[in-house]
Amino acid sequence: MQPQAFIEYLEAKYNLDSRSLSGEVNRLFRDVTRAGERPLRVCDLGTGTGAMVRRVLQMVPGPLEIDAVDLEERNLREAEALTRKALAAGGFRVTEAGRGSGRDPGSSEENGPVMQDHAGRAARIRFRTADLGSSAGRAMLVRGGFQVITAHAIMDLLALGPAMQAIASGLRPGGAFYATLTYNGATTLLPGYRDRGFEEALLELYEASMDARGASGGSYGGRRAGTRLYDATVSAGLSVAGFGASDWEIVPGRWGYSADEAVVAGALVDMIYAELVGSRKLSNQDLERWREERRAQIEAQRLTVVVHHTDLLALKPDDAGSRTVTPRGA
Numbered sequence: 063m064q065p066q067a068f069i070e071y072l073e074a075k076y077n078l079d080s081r082s083l084s085g086e087v088n089r090l091f092r093d094v095t096r097a098g099e100r101p102l103r104v105c106d107l108g109t110g111t112g113a114m115v116r117r118v119l120q121m122v123p124g125p126l127e128i129d130a131v132d133l134e135e136r137n138l139r140e141a142e143a144l145t146r147k148a149l150a151a152g153g154f155r156v157t158e159a160g161r162g163s164g165r166d167p168g169s170s171e172e173n174g175p176v177m178q179d180h181a182g183r184a185a186r187i188r189f190r191t192a193d194l195g196s197s198a199g200r201a202m203l204v205r206g207g208f209q210v211i212t213a214h215a216i217m218d219l220l221a222l223g224p225a226m227q228a229i230a231s232g233l234r235p236g237g238a239f240y241a242t243l244t245y246n247g248a249t250t251l252l253p254g255y256r257d258r259g260f261e262e263a264l265l266e267l268y269e270a271s272m273d274a275r276g277a278s279g280g281s282y283g284g285r286r287a288g289t290r291l292y293d294a295t296v297s298a299g300l301s302v303a304g305f306g307a308s309d310w311e312i313v314p315g316r317w318g319y320s321a322d323e324a325v326v327a328g329a330l331v332d333m334i335y336a337e338l339v340g341s342r343k344l345s346n347q348d349l350e351r352w353r354e355e356r357r358a359q360i361e362a363q364r365l366t367v368v369v370h371h372t373d374l375l376a377l378k379p380d381d382a383g384s385r386t387v388t389p390r391g392a
């Protein structure tokens with residue numbers, strides 16, 4: 063996908079992602095972040111255009127200090143602009159706190175700190191480029207001393223073992239890791255394609271391409287990233303406090319779906335196509351026809367898309383060795 067189209071896709075899925083979050087896991091996250099030392103130090107992994115940063119600003123009482131980390135400079139530029147806009151709309155006064163000299167992917171150099179304050183609350187957000195798949199990126203995390211680490215739609219893109227070791231080390235005792243919308247197979251498209259066998263083969267190849275990410279040796283989660291994240295989290299010494307489904311459900315229903323949902327459905331069809339075009343296991347002509355027909359169904363507001371994801375909340379034992387979560391209804 064072209065960079066600008068990817069940015070548009072990330073923004074288009076904002077509302078869909080928010081409503082897809084597991085309600086129970088989200089309630090636990092809000093509970094564990096309500097109290098505790100302030101400013102609360104937060105790190106958002108794979109920030110993209112800053113969707114999770116904006117959610118954290120809404121969900122977690124400040125003052126906050128947020129490090130927003132991504133591999134792509136252009137995503138962070140967009141994240142910074144959108145965060146400023148959201149804060150200004152929320153009545154925050156945005157002040158500059160000095161700027162770094164530049165961004166250097168892989169070196170974790172920070173840039174563009176931004177201060178916001180409003181009625182005594184404050185949020186300080188640093189947008190930082192870093193490759194979380196590199197030892198330099200992971201070292202930055204380990205040094206962080208964060209009370210909260212969030213990871214939205216990114217854990218299926220990282221080698222889980224090393225990433226979880228760095229996350230566990232980067233959390234302070236009692237800290238929380240909140241990983242949301244981690245892909246966990248399967249993708250379902252309805253109504254069934256007229257050549258069901260073709261689409262089943264196509265979706266199997268698409269998921270196999272996710273498994274292939276780990277073929278070079280890393281412990282990637284592939285199509286089962288959500289499930290494998292649970293075990294990698296426990297192996298890293300964290301305790302899982304919440305786990306639940308956070309599926310995308312794009313269903314036209316009686317009134318059709320929103321323009322944003324159509325963008326997400328279209329992007330998904332295009333991503334599957336881009337992953338498989340040139341595969342010797344499918345005819346390109348059949349693949350083209352599949353894309354055209356599925357796109358026409360989106361245009362006509364007739365395509366239902368369900369994508370299975372999972373959310374996880376994990377806690378690092380505090381110095382006394384306990385993990386505190388408010389029981390339901392307390």
Ligand SMILES: C[S@@+](CC[C@H](N)C(=O)[O-])C[C@H]1O[C@@H](n2cnc3c(N)ncnc32)[C@H](O)[C@@H]1O
Pocket residue numbers: 072107108109110111112113114131132133134137192193194195196199213214215216219
């Ligand atoms: C699917 S997007 C999710 C973005 C955002 N969290 C959201 O849900 O809107 C994944 C993001 O992770 C970033 N990313 C992928 N691999 C990364 C890595 N090794 N280190 C840091 N960021 C990475 C990408 O640049 C992209 O912005």
